[in-house]
Amino acid sequence: MKKERVFYLDFIRAVAAISIIITHYNARFLYMDPVPYKKMIITSEIGGVYIGAWGVSLFFIISGAALMYVYQDAIDLKVFYKKRFLNIYPMFWLAYFVALLLLFVLNRGIVFPDVPKYRFLFTLIGIDGWLSQIMGTFYILGEWFLGVIIMLYIFFPLLRKGLIKAPKVTALFAFTLYIGLIFFFGNGIKGIALDTIILSRVPEILFGMWFIKERRKVSISAALIGLAIVVANSFLKPSTIPQMYQITYVGISSYIVLIYVASIVERFRIVDWFVSLISKYSYAIFLVHHVIIEKIRSRFDLAALSAFKSYILFLAICLFIAIFSGLLYKAHDVMMKIIKDNFLQRSKTV
Template sequence: MKRIHYFDLLRCTCFCFIIFYHLLFQLYLSGICPVERLNPLFSNSNMHLATLGVAVFFMLSGASLSYTAKENFSLAKYYKKRFLRILIPFYILYIVYFLFLLFQSHSVHNIFPEGIPAWRIVFTFLGMDSWVSMHGISTFSLTIGEWFLGCLILLYLIFPLLRFFMIKSEKFFFIIATGIYLIVLFHYDFSVPIHMNFFLKGYEFVIGMMIGYYHEKFNPKWIFLSLPVVIFFVLCPFALPISTGLKITILAVAFWISAACLEPVLEKGNGRFLRTISNYSYEVFLVHHIIIYFITPRAIPYMRGMVGVLGLFLVELLLMAVLGFLLKFISDQCIAALSNLTAVENKR
C-alpha cells in the first residue's frame, strides 16, 4: 500500500506541538517562569497548540487505521497488532519507571494513594489507568501516556465496529456521528474539560476514518481556503463567539487540509527524515513526560535566563531521543519474540 507522506508530517508536527507545550508549561509548574509570559507562546483566545496537536492526532489515528484496513481486514490480526504496538512499550516503561520510583521512595505507599482496590490494576493492563483517573477513580497510574492513551485505546477497541457502520453507509454514519458531536458540544454536561471528552475526540477520530478510507488526498488548491483559516485562528485579536470544542475541530480540519495539500511536494523528497521521526514518535511521547517532570525542577539552580532555558530544553530533547530509541528497540525485540512464539504455537 502506498505510503501517505503527509501522515508522517502531521504525526511529527502533532507530537512537536504537544512536547513543546509540556516543556513550556513545566517551567511554570516548577516556578521558573510565570504562566502569563508563557501563554502567548502556545495559545490565544481561539487556539491552543497542544489541543490542536491532540485533535489532529486523533484524526490521524482514525485515518491511518482506515487507510491500512481498506483491504484484507482481519479482526484477529488487527487486535494483535494494536496490542503489541501500543501496550508492549507502555508495559516496559511502566515497569522501569515503577522500579525507579520504588528505589527512590522505598515504599509502594509513597507512589500510590492508600486504599486503591487491587483489581484496579486491570486499568493499567489495558493502558487506561490515567484516563480512568481523570474521571475521579483512583488507579495505579504513573501518568504514562496520560488521559490521551486510554482514550485512544478505547477508540482502537471499537474501531472495527465503527468501520463496519462506515462501510455500510458512509453518509448515514457521518450524519449520526455529527449529530452526537453537536449534542455533546452544545449540551455539555461532563466533568472533564471539553478538549478531553471521549465523544469529541471520537468525532475527530471518525473524521479521520472518513478521510483515510474515502479521500486521503486533497486538491492542492484547497490550501487557499484552509491556510487562511489556520492563519486567522492564530492571529485573530478577538475571541470568536463559538464553542471551544467547535474551534478545536474547525482548526484541526483546516490544519489537516493544509498539510495534505503538501503531499505532491513531499512525494518528490525521499521523506526519510520525517519517516524516522514518525516511527519513534510514540515511544518519545511515552517518555517525554517523565523526562520533563524529573529534569525541569532539578535544573532550577542552574537556570541563567534564556540561555539556561534553551540549554534545559536541549538536554531534555536529547534524553527523549535516546530513551525513545531505547524503548522502541527493546519493544521491537519483545514484539518479535512474542510474534515468533505465537507463530510456533499456531503451527502445533
Template sequence: MPKRLFFLDFIRAISVLMIILYHFDLQILAQSPSANTVPGLVVFRQAIGDLGVTLFIMISGVALMTSTSARFSAIEFYKKRFLGIFPSYWIAYLAVGTALFVLRGGWVGDNDHWKIFLTVTGFDGLTLYRLPNYYLIGEWFIGFILCMYAMFPVLRRGVIERPLVTWAIVAVVFFVLHRNYDQLFVLNENRNPLVRLPEFLFGLCFIRYVMRVDRYAFGISIAALVLFAFWYPPVPIQLYGILLGIAVFCALAFIAEHVVFPVAVVKFVGSLAKYSFLAFLVHHQIIYVLLPRFNAAALTHTEVYVLFALVILLSFAVAVALHKPVEQFTNVLRRLIFVKDDARIVKASVTGFSWWMGLLGIAMFASTLYGVAHFYSPCSMAG
C-alpha cells in the same frame, strides 16, 4: 517509504513535538509564572497541546484506514492494535517505574492493588480524575485511543458504505453531548472519546474523500487559518478545535505531499515518527524529573531553548533504547496471537479472547454513552 505515506510521518512527528512543547512550557510556568518559555504555547487561540492531540487523533484515523485491506476482519484488527499499543506501553511503564523507584525510593500508587488492573489495561490515566492509582505514563490518551479503536470497525463500515449518515450520527452525538455534558459526565470534555469522534472520523475519511480534492482542501484550509488568525468564530471551544485541527491537518498534509523534501529530511522525519509513540509515553516523566533541578525564574531564553532541546533529546533517546526490547516482546506476542491454522486449540482460545476484548470495548462505550459507568457517572460519585 512511499511518498504518498510521508504526510503520515510528517504530521505524527509534528503532533508529538507540539505535545512535548505544551507540557514543557506548563511545567516551566508551574515552577515560575514569570519564567521565560519556548514560544508557541498558544497558537490560533488554541493551546498547542490540544492542537497536537487533535492532529494525533486524526492521523491515527488515517493510519487505520490505510493499514486495513478490503477483506477486513475485526478480530485481526483488534489483534494488531493490541500489538501496536500494549507491548510499548507495558515496557515503557516498567522502565519508567523502575527508574523513578531508584530515584525516589518508592513506587507510585497506594494499597488498593486492584487498581493495577487499570494500569495493565491502559485506563489508569483516563480514570485518574476520579481516584489516585498507579498511573505513570501515557496521560489519558492510552485509554482514550483504545476506546476509539473499539469503535473503528463500525465507523469504518459507515465511512465506506454510508459516509453522510455516519457523519450525521456523529454530529448529533457531538452536539447533544456537548449541550448536556455537565449533566452526563464528570470526565473532562476534551478527554471523552465520544466528544472527539468528529476528529477521528475525519481521519478515517481523509484518504478516501479529502485527498481526491486536496488542492481545494488546501486552499480552503489556508483561508480558514488566515481568518482564525484574526477572528475567533462564535462557536464552542470544542467545535473550534475541530475546525482548526482540520484546517491545520489539510495544510500540513498538502505540504508534505507536494513539497519535495531532501532525502535526509524524509529519513529524519521517518525516524521521529518511528519512535514518537515511545517518546510520547516517557516525555512527561522526563520533564517532571529534569525541570525541577533548574531555577526556572533565572533561566534565560537561550537556556530555556537548550533545556527544551534536552527534553526532546532524552525523550527520543529513551524511546530508541526501549524500541528493541519492545520489538522483541511484540514478536513473542505475535507468535502467540497469530497462530497457524493447525494449532486449533490455541487459535480458538485467542479468537475467543479477541471477541471478549471487542465486546468489552463496546460495553465500555455503551456505559460511557449513558453515563452509568462508575468512573463517569456523577450520580455514582455522589453515592
C-alpha cells in the same frame, strides 16, 4: 499485502508528536505569575487553541486516516484486534515497568496514597491515565490519550462499516451526538473533561477516514482556505464559540494545510529521513517523554532560567527523549522476538 507509505501521514504524525513534547515542556511556565512567555518553546497555542489540544486533534485525525488506509478494502476482526493489542500493550507494559523501577530509585520509593490495589487493573489495560481525572490510579505514563485511542480501536470497525455502507447517515449521527454532547455537557461529565470523551473526537476521526476513503488531494486553494481559518481564529479568539468546536475545526483546517506542506517538503531527503524517524518512534516517544521532561525539568529553577537556557534545556530533554525512546523501541523488538521464538512458534507445533 503491505500498504505503500503515505508521506503526509508520517509528516503530520511527526508534527503532532513534536507539538506534544513542546506542550508538556511549556506547561510549567503557564502556572507562573506572570507567565514567562519568552521562556516557552515557540508558542503555547496555534490557531487560537492550546497547542496540546491542537496536537491531539491531529493525532485523532491521522489515527482515523491511517486505520482507514490499511483496512478500507477488508478487515478481519480477529487479526485487527490482535494487531492492535500487540501494537499497544507490550511496549506500554515494558515502559511502565521500567519507569516504575526508575522512579522508585530516583524518589527512594513510590507512593500511591490510598489507591486500592484492584485499580492496577486499569493500568494493565491502559486506561489509568484517563481514569486519573476522577479517581486515584497507579498512573505513571500514557496519559488520558492512550485510553481514548484504545476506545477508538474498539469502535473503529463500526465507524468503518458505517462510513462505507451509509456515509451520510453515519456522519449525521456522529455530528448530532457531537453537538449534543458539547451543548449539554460542555464542562465535561462527572469530572471527565469533554475533550477526553471519545464521542467528542469522532468528527476528527471520521474526517481522517473520509479523506482517505475518497482519496482526496489538497489543492493550493483548499490549503489557503484552511490557513485562513487557522489564522482568523488565532486573531479573533471567538469566546462565544465553545472551545471543543474550535479544536475540531482548527485541527481539521491545520490537517489540510499540513497535507499541502507535506507535498512540498517531501522532495527533501533530510526532511523525509527526519519525518520517517519521528513517525517510527512516535509511540515510544509518547510513552517516555512525560516522565523524562518532569524528572529533568525538576532539577532546574525555572523562575531563574533565562530564555536562552530554556531552549538549551529543551534541546537536552529532546536528546534524552530520543535516547530513551530508541532504547524502549529496541528493547520491545528484542522482547517480542523472544516471545515469538519461544512461545508463539512452540504453541503452533504443539
